[in-house]
Amino acid sequence: MALLDIKGVTRRFGEFTAVDNVSLSVEAGEFFTLLGPSGCGKTTLLRMIAGFDLPDAGSVLLDGEDLAHRPPEARPVRTVFQSYALFPHMTVEGNVAFPLQMAKVPPRDRPQRIAAALEDVRLTGYDKRFPHELSGGQKQRVAVARALVTHPAVLLLDEPLAALDAKLREELQIELINLQKEVGIAFVYVTHDQTEALALSHRIAVMNHGRVEQLDVPSRIYGFPNSRFVADFIGQCNLYSGQVVARDGTIVAIDVPSLGPVRVATRSEPALGSSGTIALRPEQIRIAAGAPADAPGNHYRGTVADLLYMGDVTVYKVETSGGSRIEALLANSQGGGAKFFEVGDQVEMSWPVDAGHFIAG
Amino acid sequence: MVSGPPLAFLLVFFAAPTLIMVLASFRSPGEFGGLAPLVDASGRIDLNVDGYARLVTEPVFAQVFVKSAGYAALTTLVCLLLGYPLATLIARSAKKHRDLLLLLVILPFWSNFLIRIYAWMIILGPNAALARLVNRALAAFGADPVPLLFSAFAVLVCLxxxxxxxxxxxLYANLEKHDRTLLDAAQDLGANAWQRFWRITFPLSLPGVYAGAAxxxxxxxxxxxxxxILGGPDDTLIxxxxxxQFLETRDWPFGSVLSIVLTAAALALAGGATWVARRSGGASRA
Incomplete structure (x- = not known):
């Protein structure tokens, strides 16, 4: 039995269905992420786990117990709010002590619990500070310490790093991973940032329009998206749709208008004439000045139409003679050059048949 | 610091009258009211502390001060108990209704202060429904009827x-700024409705409580x-x-003494409230 079970949960606001028949389960000790664009229902789902909102249908079970009749204050789950929601009139110590007082933890046990929680988030010595005396990252850590000090069954995090700058965010991501490993409490993490989801999670549920589009480990979400939406939402992706025109064992050829037949390996067995989409990551495409000697599965000629120099990598947008655009990415460490091609250069692009991922439909 | 027009305003409307009053408090009353000449017939400057001495030697004045403070304190407490739920209600109601509700709160200011007091004479009068209802209830318990008007009760109700x-x-201005997420967080951390109010809402509203109380x-x-107008013979306040002193006894110097003590007490209280509010407010700056 899973620790947290979401069974057929639906939540409607008037005509709008925020969460549409979602079922998923979170295991003990798991770092689970709800990922999706704003309005996809991830925050509504989180609020229903916390108890701030109730499902119109379905149930939320913790350790097999239906939480429907438990108000938020009686649920053994804690939330880290996006705005941290630290109590401004209490010190760091007062904030972390608050849930212990509410849980009637004996006063003599509190100092030790508070010290341990602050040590977990590396804030030892900040006890007497007020929230307005802390930086954004420190506030975030206090919010986490406050939520963890009572050892909840599940910790819910609502975009806890969204308000921080990129560098600090990366630092705190690493800290969150380590903290989660250390305390062993299941985390349910809500974010719209796909890189954050990929970096942090054991498993990710990608949500769209109130539904779970795909639920899997990060590498499979990235490498084997099961829908156009997931492929497009997670990272950069070339998406080519067309009809299946040939099949030879595990390799199918798809006739993409403006590009011609593209061959891709797939374990699914799509019928001839059915439609499908090939999802191709920019970093999987080889881009060169001339035709490579060992030309693999697919290759096309084109002209560099746009390029984005990003320092570590350069993104080339190449237009083929058929009018199709292919986005390819080249790490600039190769050959030590800054850029390999300029806008207007003729280039050859190629990728092996097992580079792309076939999505039926 | 205060400077420019505000300083001029304070000088003209606060410092100057206060100075005149301080000076008057050390002078002697005139034969037919007002003030005796500062320089008397024999050429002596007539300044004395008789008024202040009276304040100390005659305990009745201290008693009236204490009674006034008691009435004011009780009024403040009842206003806090009635005003807090009302301010909370307005702060939590939909934005489009708030202006109307606030308007209703200040609506009585549109009619004259004295007229509003006289209105209470009618409401509390012996032939009004309220007095009859109260006295009928008292009679049912075998108690004697009580007059509502011309009593401490009438004074307090109107105050x-x-x-x-x-x-x-x-209070509304303070409560309206509160971040709802803090209450969600408190609830998430295990606080029930009472604990959320007592540990979060109330401490954060203290600057508003101090301002309102002052x-x-x-x-x-x-x-x-x-x-x-509404009080009985025992309801003489400071x-x-x-x-x-000014209108009937026509003892301007002693009236000035009482005024100065009252002003000093009010200033001390306002200063104290500001100091307390700033101390507790320091922590709620976020």
Whole structure:
């Protein structure tokens, strides 16, 4: 039995269905992420786990117990709010002590619990500070310490790093991973940032329009998206749709208008004439000045139409003679050059048949 | 610091009158009221501390001060108990309704202060429904009928009535700014409704409570019209005493002494409230 079970949960606001028949389960000790664009229902789902909102249908079970009749204050789950929601009139110590007082933890046990929680988030010595005396990252850590000090069954995090700058965010991501490993409490993490989801999670549920589009480990979400939406939402992706025109064992050829037949390996067995989409990551495409000697599965000629120099990598947008655009990415460490091609250069692009991922439909 | 026009305003409307009053408090009363000449017939400058001495030697004045402070404190407490739920209700109601509700709070200001006090004479009068209802209830328990009008009760009811907006407005201004997420967080951390109020909402509203208390207490301390019109013989407050000195007894110097003590007490209280509010407010700056 899973620790947290979401069974057929639906939540409607008037005509709008925020969460549409979602079922998923979170295991003990798991770092689970709800990922999706704003309005996809991830925050509504989180609020229903916390108890701030109730499902119109379905149930939320913790350790097999239906939480429907438990108000938020009686649920053994804690939330880290996006705005941290630290109590401004209490010190760091007062904030972390608050849930212990509410849980009637004996006063003599509190100092030790508070010290341990602050040590977990590396804030030892900040006890007497007020929230307005802390930086954004420190506030975030206090919010986490406050939520963890009572050892909840599940910790819910609502975009806890969204308000921080990129560098600090990366630092705190690493800290969150380590903290989660250390305390062993299941985390349910809500974010719209796909890189954050990929970096942090054991498993990710990608949500769209109130539904779970795909639920899997990060590498499979990235490498084997099961829908156009997931492929497009997670990272950069070339998406080519067309009809299946040939099949030879595990390799199918798809006739993409403006590009011609593209061959891709797939374990699914799509019928001839059915439609499908090939999802191709920019970093999987080889881009060169001339035709490579060992030309693999697919290759096309084109002209560099746009390029984005990003320092570590350069993104080339190449237009083929058929009018199709292919986005390819080249790490600039190769050959030590800054850029390999300029806008207007003729280039050859190629990728092996097992580079792309076939999505039926 | 205060400078420019505000400083000029304070000098003209506060410092100068206060100075005149301080000076008057050391002078002698005139034969037919007013003040005796500063330089008397024999060429002596006539300044004395007789008024201040009276304040110390005759305990009745201290008693009236204490009674006035008691009325003002009770008024403040009742206003807080009535105003807090009202301010909370307004702060939590939909944005489009708030302006209307606030308008209703200040609506009584549109009619004259004295007229509103006289209205209470009618409401509390012996032939009004309220008095009849109360006395019928008392009679049912075998108790003697009581007059509602010309009593401490009437004075307090009217004091609360005229003061309530001064409690509600600063409280509303404070409560309206509260971040709802803090209450969600408190609830998430295990706090029930009472604990959320007592540990989060109330401490964060203290600057509003102090401001409201000062705005109610200080005017209530010096009030004279309400006890004059609605009070009984025992409801003479410091404001009435001051008024008597100037208009009836015509002892301006002693009236000035009482006024100065009242002003000093009010200033000390306002200063104290500001100091406390700043200390507790320091922590709620976020």
């Amino acid at each position: 609360v009535y005229v003061s309530l907006p001064f409690m509600v407005l600063p 705005l109610v207490f200080i005017p209530a301390l010096g009030v004279f019209a309400i006890p004059d 404001g009435n005493l001051i008024k008597q």
